[in-house]
Amino acid sequence: MGTADVEAVWRIESARIVAALTRFTGDFGLAEDAAQEAVAEALVSWRRASPANPGGWLMATARRRAIDAIRRRHALQERYALLAADSAGDAAAGLMVDEDIDPDRIDDDVLALMFVSCHPVLSPEARVALTLRVVGGLSSEEIARAFLVSVPTVQARITRAKKTIAATRVPFELPPAAERRERLGGVLSVLYVIFTEGSTATSGDRLLRPDVAYEAIRLARTLAALAPDEPEVHGLLALCELTAARFPARTGPDGSPVLLADQDRRLWNVSAIRRGLAALARASARGLGPYGLQAAIAAAHATAPSVEATDWGRIVVLYEALGRVAPSPVVDLNRAVAVAMASGPAQALAIVDELIAANRLPGSHLVPTVRGELLARLGRRAEARAELELAARLCANQRERSVLLRKASESADPGPAQRAPID
Amino acid sequence: MSTYMLIMRGTDESNAAMMTSIDEAMVATRTFIEEMVRAGVLLAAEGLDDPARGVVVDFAGEAPVVTDGPYGETKELFGGYFLLDVASKEEAVEWARRFPAVRGSKIEVRRVAGADEVPADSAGSGHL
Incomplete structure (x- = not known):
């Protein structure tokens, strides 16, 4: 062998x-x-x-x-x-x-292992490394490749994590009922960090790294099998499946990103959509949590035949609900994009300008990206170009950056109507 | 990361052997399935009904000819499949090795081609 x-x-x-x-x-x-x-x-x-x-x-x-x-x-x-x-x-x-x-105990022990690996005493990087290593069975080399860091860095994170676990006497057990929901949220967020690293690489020259996203999906499936009564576990799994379903259409032959509006929906993975919808149904048992709501939004896209035929009104409502259960400027920004599609760019621009006034997403390329798109749709070309150029300067992913620069130069010309920058 | 299909192939003899202890076979298969679910790799699993109740549609001639099963001279019968999402071919093979099989049966391990893997000669003709 x-x-x-x-x-x-x-x-x-x-x-x-x-x-x-x-x-x-x-x-x-x-x-x-x-x-x-x-x-x-x-x-x-x-x-x-x-x-x-x-x-x-x-x-x-x-x-x-x-x-x-x-x-x-x-x-x-x-x-x-x-x-x-x-x-x-x-x-x-x-x-x-x-x-x-x-056999009666091993399931709980594997679950306990996930809770230990994602324990709040550990740094977020250490939680990711430890989870992939001990629960996912990845080598330090594989983890280093997944997160574009060096092998010694991964090894140091794991060594330090093990010392912290010993020093703080983290017990090997399922969290007590009072803490369970919160600790489970901690596990879910580690899996989601891994997934997003694969679905929108934070750095490097590739937009998608499906192998990294796959690790998160696999771990989420394991968690769903071990904790089947937790709706948010199914919500996270649904979100990952529905997002990954679009991977085949999200990059062009040369690796450049293809926006949702321009994606060939026939390339979306129908089986993954079906699995995502099934997981979403399980997540909906007692009202949706933050992951379930995001999955419901992904489902609205996944089941729409085109951007035009998408139920943007429903997506706005889902973002509003998400903003209530998990307030975040990124959610507001996404809501603005949905509002632009449902009711037009002027209303959406007001939401974005509120975000800027409150300085709630400083330094992010997403705000000027969305603002630039909205300004372009309103015909304010010079402002649109300046915003998109700013977005390109702030963006760490080379693939996304070149798309932004292209749009910036397009927005200066009275070219085809600009579209929402979702995806 | 790839999707693999584990294709169960039995012979008349191995199928008969399995039927003599079908309850144990069902329990063992269920355990095997549960392990794959917990490992986060199982996408689908199906077992096929008795081939004698099947039908063959034969395209050998001008028009398709429909005959009642079984397949005739075929020695190995397709009895069911597991669809797995695994990290490597080796992992698909390792899962196949663990199947509680009866002696004489086989598992064929085949990768599922992705949507983007259009054969070169049909490129540009669109997708099904």
Whole structure:
């Protein structure tokens, strides 16, 4: 078995192994180290001979490494004695295979692992790195590629995160009922950060990185399976599915962004839309939360045959609702875009100018982008051009920047009518 | 990231073997499906009814000829599929290895082509 085969098994087993070992040793950092050692061993030894049960092999080896590490730690001698007694001494190492995982408990343990990885004591970057590493089973190299940072940076984030978890004694358990909703929100926001990095890369020369978005969707599906009664989990999954459904149409052959209005809707992934709508239906059980509302907006686009035939009135209402449950200047800006489509650019410009007056999105390229579009639609060409040029200067994504510059030069000419800059 | 289809292919013998312990086979398959759901990879799974109740539409001649199943000389029968969203071909294969199969059956692992993968000779003719 080659490297790719080991990686494939690890992706499937990572969360279960780290979760089971954390439960077994009570030490998340040690569990993660032991699991990584097992993968490193697999990379060498599977090349010579493939195990009959690769998942069981990884679990048994990781468990052995965990016990080795505990043995080495003299300070933990006492705990080792307990452990050995716990597993009836039976060559305590080595024999823990799939069957030893308590199927009733492993789901909660994987869920607990997600809560630990996304714990509020960790920095946002560390939460992302740790979640992808231990729950998603990605290597440091893969995480570094996903977030366009160096491998040592990712490793440092993970090392620091493990130290923080140990130092602050983050318990390995599901959060108590009183905290559950808030902590779940923390997990969802980590998954959404990963998704948005893939759906609109914050830097670099590519607009979309579907492989990064895929990791978030996969994790959201896992979370939906483990916490099926949480509407917002389904809301996030719906949002991701419906947004990713448009990926095939969002970039041209040369990688340049294609705006929603210009997308060939026949390229949208019908299966992903169907999955997104199904997840949205589950999210709607008790009224929509912030992710569910965003998913409902994405659904309004995904089910519309064209920009003109889109129910913009409904989208305005959904943005208003979103602005109430999760106030944010970005939501107001998007509402302005929807208002422009539903009622015309003048009303929308008033919303944008309010945002600017309150200085609620300083330094963002989005405000001048939208303002420039609206001014162009109102025929105020010189102002439109200045706004779009400002937007280009503020934009970090090269692909988006070149589109903005093109529009800036177009807006100076009495060319075709400008369209909403959504997507 | 790619979508793969695991295509279940049984023979008369392996299908018969499965039917002798169908309850266990169903339980094992359900466990397998649940694992894929929890791993966030399963998109769809379907099992096909008895091929004897199927119909074959044959395009060998000018007009399609419809005959009642089974397929005739076919040795391996398509019995169902799993559609997976996985990180790599190796991961699709690893899931296939884990299927609680009866001896004699096979799983074919095939990648699902994306919407943007139009064969070169039909480029420009639009999409279906």
